[in-house]
Amino acid sequence: MAKIKGAVVVNEERCKGCELCVVACPSDVLALNGKDVNNKGYHFVYMKNPDNCIGCASCGYVCPDGCIAVYKVKL
Amino acid sequence: MxxxxxxxxxxxxxxxxxxxxxxxxxxxxxxxxxxxxxxxxxxxxxxxxxxxxxxxxxxxxxxxxxxxxxxxxxxxxxxxxxxxxxxxxxxxxxxxxxxxxxxxxxxxxxxxxxxxxxxxxxxxxxxxxxxxxxxxxxxxxxxxxxxxxxxxxxxxxxxxxxxxxxxxxxxxxxxxxxxxxxxxxxxxxxxxxxEEIRTQMPWAVQGKTAGRKRNVITSLELEPAKMEENNIRFQTKYKEIEKAEVRYEEIGCEDADYLIIAFGSMARICQKTIEMARAEGLKIGLLRPITLWPFPTDIISSYADKVKGMISVELNAGQMVEDVRLAVNGRVKVEHFGRLGGIVPTPDEVLDAIKQKLL
Amino acid sequence: MDINEIIKPENLVYDKPRLMNDNPMHYCPGCSHGVIHKLIAEVIDEMGMEEKTIGIAPVGCAVFAYNYIDIDWEEAAHGRAPAIATAIKRLNPEKMVFTYQGDGDLAAIGTAETIHACNRGENIVIVFVNNAIYGMTGGQMAPTTLEGMVTATCPYGRDVELNGYPLKISNLVAQLDGTCYVTRQSVHTAAAVKKAKKALRQAFENSMNKKGASLVEFVSTCNSGWKMSPDAANKWMEEHMFAKYPLGDLKNV
Structure with missing residues (x-):
């Protein structure tokens, strides 16, 4: 079975930290950065568990601010 | 042809x-x-x-x-x-x-x-x-x-x-x-x-073609400084219109002792009034604003020192008369005559009003 | 595998739509408007209609929609978008014309314009965002506010004795002979987003195929107005909004 690997790139400055992508992710990849904030003062999302990402793009679909780009490769 | x-x-x-x-x-x-x-x-x-x-x-x-x-x-x-x-x-x-x-x-x-x-x-x-x-x-x-x-x-x-x-x-x-x-x-x-719309009205919303920014038609501007700028631009334009686009008609104004200011249908009725007046030896002229805005302020003002009185005849309780008074700024007596509620005065009724109010 | 080997242009599977520009959106975090904006941008792009599309922005939160999607726009007075769209489409029949309206705009102040544009069978798309509240003005009661729901102007909950009933305007519009497609969608999950995009695409195609008016209602959240977190708002919507405004096609001819 081909293994699929994905990656998420977050536009940290556009992110408003709504966490909808965190909820939408089926593999527990994303989390809110609890420490840093962007220029607007929002905590932004990052790949907490990058190895889990399957590139399904669910995070991207539900992101209201278009901050998420998703990449996927078949291994 | x-x-x-x-x-x-x-x-x-x-x-x-x-x-x-x-x-x-x-x-x-x-x-x-x-x-x-x-x-x-x-x-x-x-x-x-x-x-x-x-x-x-x-x-x-x-x-x-x-x-x-x-x-x-x-x-x-x-x-x-x-x-x-x-x-x-x-x-x-x-x-x-x-x-x-x-x-x-x-x-x-x-x-x-x-x-x-x-x-x-x-x-x-x-x-x-x-x-x-x-x-x-x-x-x-x-x-x-x-x-x-x-x-x-x-x-x-x-x-x-x-x-x-x-x-x-x-x-x-x-x-x-x-x-x-x-x-x-x-x-x-x-x-x-x-094509003419595209070239003559580049602001028109026609579908954003490649090579130009999107066109947006709106009256909204939440930034006060920009909204003031917009308003100043409007006012500049209005001044330009006031300067260039005033239109009016003068009938028998050159030698007039009294001036009727009337527009639209009322001006038509007043044409008869001045004919009747002149038959009686009363030199009354008619100045008909064709553009109500921009208002023919300057020409009305220029008659302030030439006539003995002006009357604004309107099918209302006295609206344009305010602009006539602003134009002459107290230099000559300005009266109003009007009928209300859909009543249209006859030419002789207007003449009677002039005699009563101005002579 | 190194992450940098995955993040390469050839591996890109999802990104911000090309027609959505880089202007930061003024919407609150988690607002449904952003996702709906993305879908519109994607559908226009995929249909190759960028140069032929004219959007009508509403009054309300989405008044600045014209700042985010890179097409030509006209901004309407509150509720009048369908009238504006009517004239634009009639005068420019080869253009693709849509309105973007909230519940107050479409179902209160603009009810007449909505009903009559639909009834005339105007070849336009009406995108209707129903979040049961006036967002921009600070969370007042909307025609679609649910019974018992608390807003700034029904602080003790919507009382039907006082305020009447939540208005299912899409059901009303579906009764009109001039509409060809009336559907209720949502954008709270990836699956819902994919489905909603198909619906939107069909609506836009209908308009170009002169089939009459299409209305796509998005049952949405206003987490700020509802005073909930975005996730909690989605869950509340599933439980309460979907009960009153069930998803699915109301009409498809």
Whole structure:
């Protein structure tokens, strides 16, 4: 079975930290950065568990601010 | 080629002129005494000839917003109504002025306030020339006094509207709308092509083509500094219009001892009044503002030191008289005579009023 | 595998739509408007209609829609978008014309314009965002506010004795002969977003195929107005909004 690997790139400055992508992710990849904030003062999302990402793009679909780009490769 | 002279109502003349002057669209809602405008357009079926769109809207509010929509795409669009309906249109007119779009609005005035009467009146003068809707804006206001002018002012109104990207209004009344006169209809001029719209109206919303920024038609600007800038731009434009576009007619003013100021149908009646007066040896002249805004302030002011008195004769309780008084600034006596609620005075009634108030 | 080997242009499977520009959106975090904006941008792009599309922005939160999607726009007075769209489409029949309206705009102040544009069978798309509240003005009651729901102008909950019933305007519009497609969608999950995009695409195609008016209602959240977190708002919507405004096609002819 081909293994699929994905990656998420977050536009940290556009992110408003709504966490909808965190909820939408089926593999527990994303989390809110609890420490840093962007220029607007929002905590932004990052790949907490990058190895889990399957590139399904669910995070991207539900992101209201278009901050998420998703990449996927078949291994 | 000999001119084609027709006999028709003022309202009908507007409809014919609209088709002939290359209007792209008419959006209206029936109301007496101007319903013949849309009726005539529907009968003419211009969508089969020039391609002009004619649509009966669900309300005056919808109609004026259709005009806003169409004007934003660079098209020559118009609406018509009568007083209560024009009140409803004020929202849209303010938005059109705020978005700096050209369009033509026809108001065939009837008596008010409220539902009032279907009889003629000139009581919407303030509404037309002092704003009407909200915000600091101006409406180019043309006052026809004949069926011929009803026809001619359609093209003129559109031309001024497009020249200044500003709404223009034909402010007629039930008399001019309903009366039949001979009229020479204006020559046909084609509607603007898409290409002409693109080059002449680069702001028009036509679909964002490659190589240009998106066009946005809006009156909204939440940043106060920019909104003030917009307002200053409007005011500069209005000053320009006041300088360049004043139109009026003088009849027997050169040697006049007294001056009547009257517009539209009332000016027609006053023409007879000055004839009667002169037969009695009374030298009365008639100054007829054709543009109510911009108002012919300078010419009226220039008569302040030449005549013994002025009277503003209007089908209202005294509206234009305020602008006449502002023009002469106390240098000469200015009276008002008017009948209200749809009553139209006779020429001799006006003459009696002049004798009573000025002599 | 190194992450940099995955993040390569050839591996890109999802990104911000091309027609959505880089202007930061003024919407609150988690607002449904952003996702709906993305779908519109994607559909226009995929249909190759960028140069032929004219959007009508409403009054309300989405008044600045014109700042985010890179097409030509006209901004309407509150409720008048369908009238504006009517004229634009009639005067420019080859253009693709849509309105973007909230519940107050479409179902209160603009009810007449909505009903009559639909009834005339205007070849336009109406995108209707129903979040049961006036967002921009600060969370007042909307025509679609649910019974018992608390807003700034029904602080004790919507009382039907006082305020009447939540208005199912899409059901009303579906009754009109001029509409060809009336559907209720949502954008709270990836699956819902994919489905909603198909619906939107069909609506836009209908308009170009002169089939009449299409209305796509998005049952949405206003987490700020509802005073909930975005996730909690989605869950509340599933439980309460979907009960009153069930998802699915109301009409498809």
């Amino acid at each position: 000999t001119e084609e002279v027709k006999l028709m109502k003022g309202n009908e003349a507007i409809a014919h002129a609209a088709v002939r002057c290359g209007a792209d669209g008419y959006f209206g809602y029936p109301i007496t005494p101007q319903s013949e405008i849309m009726e005539t357009l529907m009968e003419l079926k211009p969508w089969e000839t020039t391609g002009m769109v004619v649509l009966q809207a669900e309300s005056e509010v919808a109609a004026i917003n259709m005009v806003y929509g169409g004007a934003g795409t660079g098209k020559a669009v118009m609406t018509s109504s009568s007083s209560p309906g024009v009140s409803l249109k004020q929202e849209g007119i303010s938005y059109i002025a705020g978005a700096e779009l050209p369009c033509l609005i026809v108001n065939v005035m009837r008596g008010g306030p409220g539902l009032g009467t279907i009889q003629p009146s000139q009581a919407d003068y303030f509404q037309a020339v002092k704003g009407g809707g909200h915000g600091d804006y101006r409406l180019i206001t043309l006052a026809p006094a004949s069926v011929q002018e009803m026809a001619d002012f359609v093209a003129l109104g559109f031309d001024l509207a497009f020249k200044y990207c500003n709404p223009a209004m034909i402010l007629a009344d039930g008399i001019i709308g309903q009366m039949m006169e001979k009229v020479v209809l204006p020559p046909f001029r084609p509607r603007r092509t898409e």
